[in-house]
Amino acid sequence: MARRDRPDDRTGGRARGGPRVARHVRRPRGGDPPAQRADRGAGPAGRAAARAGRARPGPRRSAVLVTADRADLAFLGARQLAALVRERTVSPVEITQLYLERIDRLDRDLRAYITVLPDAALETARRAETAVMQGSRVGPLHGVPYAVKDQFDTAGVRTTSGSRIMEHHIPAEDATTIARLNAAGGILLGKLNLTEFALGGTQQFPFGQPRNPWNREHDPGGSSSGSGIAVAAGLCAASLGEDTGGSVRSPASFCGVVGLRPTWSRVSRHGSFPVSWSMDTPGPLSRTVEDAAWLLQVIAGYDPKDPLSSREPVPDYARTLADGARGLRVGIIRELTFGPETDAEVRGAVVEAARSLERLGAVTEEISLRLVPLAGAIFMALADADGAGVHGRWLRTRAADYDQGTRRRLLTASLIPAAIQQRAARARALVRAEMRDALTRHDLLLCPTAHQAAPPIAAARGVITSRHEVAGRFFTRRSYVTPAALAGLPAIAVPCGFTRSGLPIGLQLIARHFDEATLLRAAYAYEQQSEWGRRRPPGTS
Numbered sequence: 386m387a388r389r390d391r392p393d394d395r396t397g398g399r400a401r402g403g404p405r406v407a408r409h410v411r412r413p414r415g416g417d418p419p420a421q422r423a424d425r426g427a428g429p430a431g432r433a434a435a436r437a438g439r440a441r442p443g444p445r446r447s448a449v450l451v452t453a454d455r456a457d458l459a460f461l462g463a464r465q466l467a468a469l470v471r472e473r474t475v476s477p478v479e480i481t482q483l484y485l486e487r488i489d490r491l492d493r494d495l496r497a498y499i500t501v502l503p504d505a506a507l508e509t510a511r512r513a514e515t516a517v518m519q520g521s522r523v524g525p526l527h528g529v530p531y532a533v534k535d536q537f538d539t540a541g542v543r544t545t546s547g548s549r550i551m552e553h554h555i556p557a558e559d560a561t562t563i564a565r566l567n568a569a570g571g572i573l574l575g576k577l578n579l580t581e582f583a584l585g586g587t588q589q590f591p592f593g594q595p596r597n598p599w600n601r602e603h604d605p606g607g608s609s610s611g612s613g614i615a616v617a618a619g620l621c622a623a624s625l626g627e628d629t630g631g632s633v634r635s636p637a638s639f640c641g642v643v644g645l646r647p648t649w650s651r652v653s654r655h656g657s658f659p660v661s662w663s664m665d666t667p668g669p670l671s672r673t674v675e676d677a678a679w680l681l682q683v684i685a686g687y688d689p690k691d692p693l694s695s696r697e698p699v700p701d702y703a704r705t706l707a708d709g710a711r712g713l714r715v716g717i718i719r720e721l722t723f724g725p726e727t728d729a730e731v732r733g734a735v736v737e738a739a740r741s742l743e744r745l746g747a748v749t750e751e752i753s754l755r756l757v758p759l760a761g762a763i764f765m766a767l768a769d770a771d772g773a774g775v776h777g778r779w780l781r782t783r784a785a786d787y788d789q790g791t792r793r794r795l796l797t798a799s800l801i802p803a804a805i806q807q808r809a810a811r812a813r814a815l816v817r818a819e820m821r822d823a824l825t826r827h828d829l830l831l832c833p834t835a836h837q838a839a840p841p842i843a844a845a846r847g848v849i850t851s852r853h854e855v856a857g858r859f860f861t862r863r864s865y866v867t868p869a870a871l872a873g874l875p876a877i878a879v880p881c882g883f884t885r886s887g888l889p890i891g892l893q894l895i896a897r898h899f900d901e902a903t904l905l906r907a908a909y910a911y912e913q914q915s916e917w918g919r920r921r922p923p924g925t926s
C-alpha cells in the first residue's frame with residue numbers, strides 16, 4: 386500500500402481570530418493514493434461532566450502525562466475528557482496534541498481522515514485553555530477534540546464529499562451541526578473519509594482506502610467510514626456522521642463503537658451534501674452511549690435554515706440515562722435476527738444481548754415483521770432515485786470523474802421508471818406502518834445491525850462489471866439498517882460481542898419517533914453491564 390505523502394505547505398482560508406494555514410493536503414489520484422491532509426478551520430472549545438479516572442487528578446494547569454497514561458487519555462469518552470479539562474487535570478492543548486500525534490502515526494494505514502487541521506485545532510485548543518484558566522466555559526464540549534464526515538460544510542475548509550468532483554470545494558459557512566458543535570466548545574481536528582458522495586459502492590476511494598482498525602484487510606463500513614475508524618482507533622474523542630440508510634450504524638457496528646441515528650428531522654441537515662431528502666439524518670459516533678446522548682443534546686433542535694427540521698422540544702437525554710431497562714417491552718425482529726442470512730456468531734451475540742436486557746428487567750419476545758426483509762430494495766429504489774436527481778448535471782458533464790461503482794449505481798437509478806418509484810413509495814408506507822404498529826405494543830425493537838461482521842475489503846469493494854449484476858444487486862439488496870431509515874425512526878448500534886476472528890458485532894435497538902430517551906436509556910443499561918465497548922483495536926495503544 387502506498388505511503389502518505391507530505392506535500393508542501395499551502396495557505397488556506399480564514400478562521401475566526403486569524404488566518405488558517407493549510408498543509409498536508411490530500412489530493413485524489415487513481416488507485417489507492419497516499420492520504421492527503423490539510424489545515425484549516427475549527428471552532429471554540431469546551432465540555433464538562435462526570436469525573437473520569439485515568440489521567441492524574443489535581444488542580445494544576447496541565448498534567449504531565451506519562452506514556453502509559455497517554456494511550457488511556459486518547460480512549461476516554463468525550464464527557465470524561467470534558468470533566469478532566471474542567472477540573473484542570475489535563476489541558477485542551479495537551480489532548481489536541483495527543484490526537485494529532487496519533488493521527489500522524491496511525492492514519493497512514495487506516496485512512497480515516499481526508500483533511501487534518503493541526504494549526505487551527507491547536508489555536509482553538511489554546512483559546513480553550515485560556516478560558517479554563519480564567520474560570521469560564523464556552524459550552525458542554527469545552528476542550529474536546531472531534532472530527533466530522535467530509536459531507537458536512539466547514540467554513541474555509543475544503544469539503545469533498547469523498548469525490549474528485551468536489552476536490553476544490555471550500556464552503557463559505559459551517560453546516561448547522563458543525564456550528565453547534567463549535568459553539569459548544571468542540572475542537573475540530575479534521576474531515577473524515579467516506580464512500581463517494583455517501584452513496585456506498587465505491588471501488589476506489591480517491592483519498593485512500595479506509596481500513597478497519599480491528600483488521601486492516603477488512604471493511605470499516607460506510608458511508609461514514611472514517612467516522613467509525615477515528616473513534617475506534619482513538620484518533621478523536623467523538624465524530625459526526627450522516628445516516629441515510631445506515632451510514633452511521635453500519636460503521637459503528639463494524640468498528641466496535643456506538644452509532645446513533647436520531648429521528649428524521651430531529652437534527653438539521655443544513656450544510657450536509659444530500660443523498661435522499663426524506664431520509665438523510667446526521668448522527669454521532671462515540672465510544673459510549675453517554676457520549677452519544679450528550680452529542681445529540683448539542684446538535685438536536687429546530688433550525689430555520691432547514692425548514693423540514695422538527696420543532697419538537699428536545700429533552701434532557703442525560704437525565705434519564707440511568708433509569709435502566711426494567712419494565713421495557715422489547716420486540717426481537719425474527720426475520721432479521723433468526724433469518725437464514727444472519728451469521729451464526731452474529732445471531733448468538735445478539736440473542737445473548739437480549740438475554741442481558743431480560744436480566745436487567747426488560748420483557749422480550751420474538752415478533753414477526755414480514756415486510757422488513759424488503760426494506761433494502763425499497764430503500765435503493767427511493768434513495769438512489771433521489772441521488773440520481775441530485776447528480777444529474779454532473780453525470781452528464783463529469784461522468785468520468787465519478788468512481789466506477791458510484792457512476793454505475795447512479796446511472797442504474799436514473800433508469801428506474803416513475804411507476805416503480807411510486808410502488809416503492811407505497812411499499813415504504815407499508816413498512817413504516819408495520820414498524821409503527823409493532824412499536825405500539827413494544828417500547829423497542831431489537832435485531833443485529835448487520836447480518837455479518839465486517840467483510841474483507843476485497844469482498845466489500847469487488848468491481849461489478851455486468852449491468853445485469855448491478856440491477857440484480859439493486860433490487861435484491863437486503864439490509865438490517867434500512868427499515869428504521871424508511872420509517873424515520875431513531876436507532877442505535879451498540880457493541881455486543883466479537884467473532885472468533887476478533888471482529889466486532891453490533892446490536893441494534895429501534896424506538897418510536899422522537900423517543901431517543903428510551904433508546905439511549907436501554908442502550909446505556911446494556912452497555913454498563915457489558916465489557917465489549919471497552920476493548921481497543923490491536924496496535925492502537
